[in-house]
Every structure is written in C-alpha cells, then in structure tokens.
Amino acid sequence: MAILQAINPTLTAGWHRPDARDLTRDTGWRLKDYEARDGYQALRRLFGDKLTQDQVIAEVKASALRGRGGAGFPTGLKWSFMPKNCSGDKYIVCNTDEGEPGTFKDRDLIRLDPHAVIEGMIIAGFAMGATRGYNYIHGEVFELYQRFEEAIEEARAAGYLGKNILGSGFDFDLFAHQGWGAYICGEETALLESIEGKKGQPRYKPPFPANVGLYGRPTTINNTESLASIPYILRRGGQAFLDLGKPNNGGTKLFSVSGHVNKPGNYEVPMGTPFAKLLEMCGGMRGGRKLKAVIPGGSSAPVLPGDVMMECTLDYDSIAQAGSMLGSGAVIVMDETVCMVKALERLSWFYYEESCGQCTPCREGTGWLYKVIHRIEHGRGRPEDLELLDDVAKKIMGRTICALGDAAALPVISFVKHFRSEFEYHVEHKKCLVPLDVQKAGSTFHTRLMAGATC
C-alpha cells in the first residue's frame, strides 16, 4: 500500500496489514490504537463545543465530500434532506455492501480502521437526530463482519455507543448486518428491504429513504468511505478536507486499482490527482505492456480508451468530462492482451446474473445483452448484432426502477463505441482480434494455472 508522499493520509493512516491474507496479524484497528491517533476526538469536540446538528451538517457541506459509493452526491446536502422535528425513530445506515466488480476499498476500511466508520456513523447519527445505525456488510467478507461487531463492542464498552454518549445526553446505538452477497443489495433501497428481512429488491422512488426508509422511517444511507471521512472533517474542519482535494471534489479518496498493473491494491490520493500518477504508484503496467483501456469507476462505469484516461485527473468532474464516471473509485486497468469482447461478455454476465428480476427492461434486457455478446464471442455473431446491442442497451437505460439497468447498459454502449472494430472483427472472423496465446500470456490466472497453481 503506497500513499502519495505529498499529503498526510487521512483514511489509511492507521492501516497496518503485514499479511493481506492473514487477518490475525493486522494491528492498529483496535480502539486503543484508534484513540492513539486522535480517534473519537471529533466526537469529543462535537460534544465539547456543543455543536448543533446544523453546524455539523454545514461543516460536512463545506468539505465538499461527495458520496464515495459511486454516485458522488454531496454528503452534506444528503444529510440536510432528513426531516427535522419528527418524533420516532430515524436511522443512519452504512452501506458496506461493496459488490461492484473492481471495488475493494470498504472491506479494507472495515478491516483496518473500523472505528473511523463507527465514529463517522455516530456523528452522522447526531447530525440527523438518528437513534440507531446499521452497517450492512457484504456477504463474502464474514470475518470482517465479525471484526466490525468486535469494534462495536469496544466502542459500546467505552461509552461511545448506547445511552448518553460521553455524558452528552445523546443516545445512539449501532448494529452490524451481514448481507448474503447479492449485488443488488448495494442499491440503497434494496439494502433496506434486505435489512427488513425481505428479498433484496429496490423500491420505487419517490418516496425517498429520507422520508420513508428503513421500517418506513426517515433514513439516510451513506457509503463506508464517506462515513470514514467524517471524523477528519469534524476534527480538522470542512475547509481543511476540501483543501486536500480540489474545488467541488473535497478530500482524499481511496482507489482500488486492479488489473494489469504491477502492484494492484488500494491507494489513497487527493482528489484531482492525475491518473498517470496513480498508475506510477501502482508500479506501472505489468510486463511493460501497453495500456489499452481503463474502467475508472467500477464495472458499471463506461470504459475509456487508455490514451483518453491518461489525460484525466482523478475527480468526479474530469472523468465525467471524458465520458465516464469516477464511481466508487475502482480502477480496472486493461492492457493490450485483453479481448474487449470477452471482457464485456464477463461484465454482461455479471449484470445478467445480478439483475433482481423486478422490472421488465432489466430482467429481460440484461439476459438479451449477455446472450448476444456471448454469441459474438463464440463466433456466432451477426453483422446486425452491434446495432442491436446498442439499441437494447439504450432501451434499458433510464427505464428501470434502480440504477442497475444503467449499470448494465453503460459498459455495453461504451465497449461497442470505443472498441467497435474489435467487435466487428469478431463478427466477421469468428474469432478474437487479440490472438488467443497473447490473451493467455496476459492472464495471471491462466499463467499461474499453467505453472501448477491450484487457485
């Protein structure tokens, strides 16, 4: 894990992970370690200075913190939507259902700095007058769910959770909820359904969760990384956080870099860092191969050709201008050994598999897209297929209850748009433009398997 030298890391400062595969050797995540690095100081300041709810929200607004889950919606603004002066329960929900292919930042946050998330949730709970918080943790990381539970226990024992927190008179409690691995449960209303014990299916909005959320009560759902950024903002001020990044794009952000780079992993860099710099931090392209394409914000973000991406800086606005999305900050790097048809086939399979089946365009359309791409990849493509793909994808876009429809359509539209010649080659020649042996040579999975690895 490399941190850009120029800044003080905020999110990853306490991360200590000697062995990525062995959780028991992690240090620095316990309460005492967190407190040793100014942990829970933000909360103490909040109560000590007797900040009001509005002051906290104003601070978060000033930080220009934008939702780290993918949509980039300003967090402070979202908090201000919660109804005030309403009696009964209100909820704050942390979305750690990190299912987006390519994204693996939140699991490290929960693993290596769970108290930052807890403190962020308590502050959020205070700011919105919530009585309870839930952290919905992705199904595949059960050990981290256990760790988070442990951290909650520590916080509760230390008086950071429960009745009358730190003598402030504020009551707030927090619970972890183990998901079961459905991608759709990362959609905030499907997540609420899942917590309620129902099948994870997005709700139609309006009403929005801020009015009718968990168990029908006002609820705000924030991403793990967003909430983990909150203590810094309260400790150092919204302006300080904003200054870490660039205007309208406050703070530092975690980027999960995967694919054909020498050192894949999570990297914390200030918003606005050039992509080229991030690539350099990752040790450059593996084997010195040429950069072919980058998916900059998780699998549902449109793919960008390598040369376009090299001109971008890592912030919401720059990448949006280039025609894609910063999304969750999952940067998937692909080199010249990649067959773009095969890559898209895999992505489409994912969305086909994960569509919840509720509304028609997504339920029927994702399967159609996958089947056509599968056919092209396997040499049974037809010349009219490319128009068909584009048309079907556009028929899904904007017609569905949740954003999964868009997420399924955008990769298809962008792959066909930027790499049309490869698809055409496939249809015409019934095989990949990138020769199969080149593809195999570029595949770690394949080369490791050839070398006798079992997994």
Added chain:
Amino acid sequence: MLELEIDGKPLQVAEGSTVIEAAHAAGITIPHFCYHKKLSIAANCRMCLVQVEKVSKPMPACATPVANGMKVFTHSELAAKAQRDVMEFLLINHPLDCPICDQGGECQLQDLAVGYGGTAARFQEEKRVVPNKNFGPLVSSDMTRCINCTRCVRFTQEIAGLMELGQAFRGDRAEIMTFVERTIDSEISGNIIDLCPVGALTSKPFRFAARTWELSRRKSVSPHDALGSNLVVQVLHNQVKRVLPLENEAINECWLSDKERFSYEGLNSQGDDGRLVKPMVKQGGAWKEVDWNVALDYAAHALRDVAKNQGADALGALVSPHATLEEMALAGKLLRGLGSDNIDFRLRQNDFSLDGQRNGTPWLGMKIADIGALDRVLVVGSFLRKDHPLIAQRLRQSAKKGAQISVLHAAADDLYIKLFAQAIAAPAQLPGLLAEVVKAVAQARNAPLGAEFEKVGAGGTASAVSTANMETARKIAASLVAGQNAGILLGNFAQQHPQAATLQRLAQQLAILLGAKYGFIGEAANSVGGHVARACPQQGGRNAARLVAEPRKAYLVLGAEPELDCADGAAALAALKQAASVIVLSPFKSAAALEYADCLLPVSPFTETSGTFVNTEGRVQSFYAAAQPLGETRPAWKVLRVLGNLLEQAGFDYETSEQVRDEVLGGKPEFVAGLDNAVKAGALDLSSSSSGIQRIAEVPIHFADPLARRAPSLQATQDAAAPTVRMNAALLAKLGIGDGQSVKVGAGGTALIAQLDAGVPDDCVRIAAAHASTVALGPLSGCLQVERA
C-alpha cells in the same frame, strides 16, 4: 385539488393522485400490466411510461404523483417509444402460444401487443422456459407465460392477507411460486386468475373448456353467502362454463370468493348425487321417473290428503335459505293456503325465543360499504374468513388503515386480519364474555345496567370467564369506547348459538351504550329475504327446530338437504324418514332424499331461473336465468305456482317471477323496507350450565350448501378436508389420546380422527358440520361424549 394537463387536456384531481389515476378518471388510456387499483404500486412492468414535461426520462404513470401544473404526454414520441420498447422486452421470452392459451381473447398482453408490439421479433436467442407449479385444484399455471407483474403476489399479501405467493430467484430466472411446493389455500384465491394479465394463472376447472369469445355472458347474483356478490355467468351450449365477478364496489368490489367462482361445477354434476333432471315418484318402494303432470298431481294429493286427514298442522316445510325470494314466498303462501304456518328457512338456528319480539327484519345493521368506515369493530361468534370471505377482506383493509378489530369467538382461527384483541372461550361462555364487554363499556360510560349484570364481572362471574378473557374483554371495551364509529357484527356461529337471543340482546345493549351500529352477517344468500318473504312462522307455527324435534306427517323440502343443512341433521333425517310423505323440490339427487322422499321434483338452480336475493344489507337483487333449465327441470317458482293451482288456492296466477317479487316487495325497491334489528327488552340468559365436552361446529365453506357440496374442484381443496375432532393438548391428555388417533364421538360412537388444535378452548371439541361423516353426531351445539377408540 391539483391541476394538471394530460395530452393537452386540463384536469383537476385530488391531492395524492397518481398520473395513471388522473388519466383513467379522464378516460385516457395508459397501457399497464402491474398496476391495479386495488393493489399497492409496484411500478415493475414499466408499460405505463409516459413523458412528463421537464423530466428527461420517461416516468411510470402508476407511481408518479401528480404535481400542480404538471404536463403529461401519454402518446408523445418519447412515451410511445418507451412503451413499445417495454413491450418488446415483455415479448422476447413470452411463448406466444396464444392459440392454445385459455387467456386468449381476454389477455392484456395480447391486447396491448396489438398496439405496441412489433411485427417481427429481433430476439433470436433461446427463450426462457419456467416449470409449471401445482397451485392446487383451482388455479392452473403456465409459468413460462408469466411477465412477473407480481399482481398475484400482492393480492395474496394485501387482499387475501397471507403471502402465499412470492417471486423466487432473480433476473430472468425469477419465478412466481408458493413456499416450497405448497398449494394456494386462500378462500379467495381464484381472484388471482382475474388479476393475471397474461395466461400464467388460469382457471383449472375451466381449463380448455371453451374459447372465451364463444361464451355468452349473463349477469347474475351469487346464491351462497349473504353478501350477494354480483356475477357474470358465462354459458356455452346451454351449460355454465365459468363464473366471473361483476364489479360492484358496494358489494363484492371486483372480487369473488372461490365458492362463488367455482361452485358452478355443481350445476353440471351428474350421477346418483348429481342433477335431478326428471320428476320422480316412489311407488311401492321403487323410484319411477314420471311426467311432470303425474308428479305434480302426486305432490298435490299427498299434501292435501295429509292436511285433510291429519290436520294442517301435520304439514311442515323446510326451505333452504339459499332459495330465491319468489320461491320462499310461494312456498309460504302454498303452505298457509293449506292452513299450516309450519315453515322455516332458518335451518341451522337453535334459539327462536326472539320470534315475536322483533321490530323488523334482522339484517347487517349497516350498508356493506359502511363496514370499511367503522373505526372499531367487534365480531362476535364468526368463522369470518371462511363464512364471509369478502367481508373479512373489507375488515382486513380497514385494520390496515387503523381500525381496531376485536373478536369474541370459540375458535382461534387466524383471520389474517391485524386484530386489536381476541378472546376465545367455550361456546357456553360466549354470552358471559360479551356481557363482560357490555359491563365494562357501561362502567366507562357511567350507564346503569340491569340486575342480571350484577353477577357479571370480578368476584361474581356467572359464566366462569377466565381472568385472561376478562382482561381482554375490558381491553376491547376500552377500544370500543374510544372509537367514533363502532360496529358490532354477529356471525353465523352467534346466530346458531343456543343462546343466540342473549347474544343479540347483549349486542343491542352494547350498541346503545356506544351509539354504535350492530347487526348480523347473514348466513345465506337469502337470510334477509326469508323474513321478507315470510318463509318463517307468522302466526305461531312451528319453527325449524320444532319442525325437526316434533316430526310432521308430511314435509315439503325446498332446495335444502336437511340432514346437512339443519341444526340437528340426525334428528332432521329421523323426522323425514318417519313422515308419510316428503315432497322434495331440488336441483339435485341425493342418497338421503332417495330414501326419505316419495316425490322428487327437479327444480332449477339459480342459473336456470329468474329470481331475487335480498342480501345481508337488505339490497334487492333480481336476476334472470343464464341458461335453459337442464332436462325436464323447471324453475321452482313455476312448480309452486302450479301446485297452488292444483290445490285450487287463490292468488296463484303469476305469469312471471317479477309478479311474485312485486307482490312481496310492493315493487322493486333498491332495499327492502322494515329492516330493524331491535328486539323488545327481555331476560338475559347468562347461566353457563355446561358440564362435559362442548361441541364447536363450524360449517366449512365448501360444505355450506348443496351446490358447493357438488363442485368437485372445491371439494378437492384444503377447506373441504374431511372433518376431524380438533381439541387442545389438555383435552387430548385428559382423554388419553394422541394427535392423529381415532376417537369415538357421540352416543352412536362415530369414529373420527383426533387432531391437536391449540386454538380450541378447554374442554371443547371442534367438529365440522354439514358433512356426511358427522351427521350422526346430531346438534351443532351442546355436549358430546368423546373417548378413545
């Protein structure tokens, strides 16, 4: 009010309306599948996408709330393209097997595909196939046709009250199914057939019986429970092929219970137990099919001879409460013409002590539609969900809106209604329990009560009401007192109760104390009509109980099967067997009738005659025949009219059934006159003198009348399972029997199976009535001997 414009048409709608509601109110069609006015909004089919000004994406009209000044375009290029695109998606995996699909011709998908579908498919891949499910005997499934609109899922959850269906799996693997291979057992399950916009859920009894466009459609009225649901009876080649609801918001809304929907099968029943199609007379112990004039002559002579030789008091008539107003009126007129007042239609009633005490005709005490407006409801003695499925449905909805529904009963069946409180007690304790509520309400209202209430309440409880029940009674009283618009409903069980008069007096007292409405949920289609038609004693004649307990020499039986339809089937059977002559007018044969009767006259069921039912709210509903009478069957009113002529009685010159009706009702009013539940004050019987094991007898939904009993599909449902002896664990232990073991019940030692049911009160057994296997047990109420077999 909000103002909006749809397709350039300015409209005003109420706050909170959705775009589709506004459009429908203005007569603008927006294509849709998942939207249904009675169900929650799912917005999943996306067929109703429309363009809204200043919104870039098309919006689902069903889920978009109207905002002031909104401009909606339902046919703009954006909207039309979105609708066509959704249709393409819906059709890619649809089998398009319309030629062999029962839904063909009345299929929403088929209809909308004409307007919005393409002419050729671009989808060249393999289509999805979904395995069919066994949903039970009523609903047939072709799940490959399903478009996952989830109307059926929402219906079971929201209207039927139990989520029997769900959508399992995801994406295009999603399937609508029950929980691991269960059947759908709701008593109103058939409605999902109507709700299904495609051919995924169709009627099993109707399967492949006809193409829908070949059927002629006739309006009719349900002959079963007292709601009087409006029907569309569909006929082909003079045979009823299908029954559908006719929407009437004031009565059945757009629903039907399964009994009303599928009982038509009984109309086409054949064999020894099936339709009676020729008049028959027993001569020398052998049955002979005869001509109508011979049979009518025989019947007239038999009645006249008994009246002449044994006195008119030796005659008696048992009339089915499911008979039409005209039939009841003519039967009464005929009998009184012979000099006898021995006629009754209240066959399952035990307590007749209020006869002569009533101010008018007992009825629901309110309009059916008003039930939904009650904010406090007390239901006394009712197997509500099975006896009155659609009234239960109305209460289910009002409970969701915040009405507090409480129940006093002898069985803890789950009504799938969010109840405020429920007190379950042995039948003999039910009056005492209700008295507790009355007393608590009186205390809260500071109203004086009669001396008989002194014994009620703590310390001096007359009827051994348990502490827990007393607490519940007070809780119910507090709820009733706090309401603005309370209602008390007495169910079938309360009406059949041996202390029914006491229950009614208590309900009346409670209603007066609360300023509430109270009434009876009538048991049968003409429970109110029977009073209006005077098919019960008017001048001190024998009532139903006495007609059975004091056997007559000759009986006229109209539409009833007394062994199953009377309060004491065994005694009824004995009375009929000893009679010199029993004239049966029935659409059906039965083994019992073949034994006790000497003359069988085939009369029309409701579909083959014109007639009138007066439903529980007093609404007069006349109907015409939907089909020609089967074989030599004749409408019963005509048969009775000719009998009147043959007996040379005056005033039997009717040409039409309408003349009979107009004579009874003085025209055709919307509601009958004289509806009044009030009874003169009288003594309350709050003694609880029961020692021994009390019987709780429900009349299972599909055993309740001769027509339903003959519908094979209904008889194959869970609701028609053979009666068992249900009791709680304490009684099982006391008797030393295990769940599922055989027991001997009653004096005759009838062998039945014991079944554990924690909802049965202490020292009670629950044994269903109206079934051949339990006729020998005798009365519906009272004590029974139960021992190990």
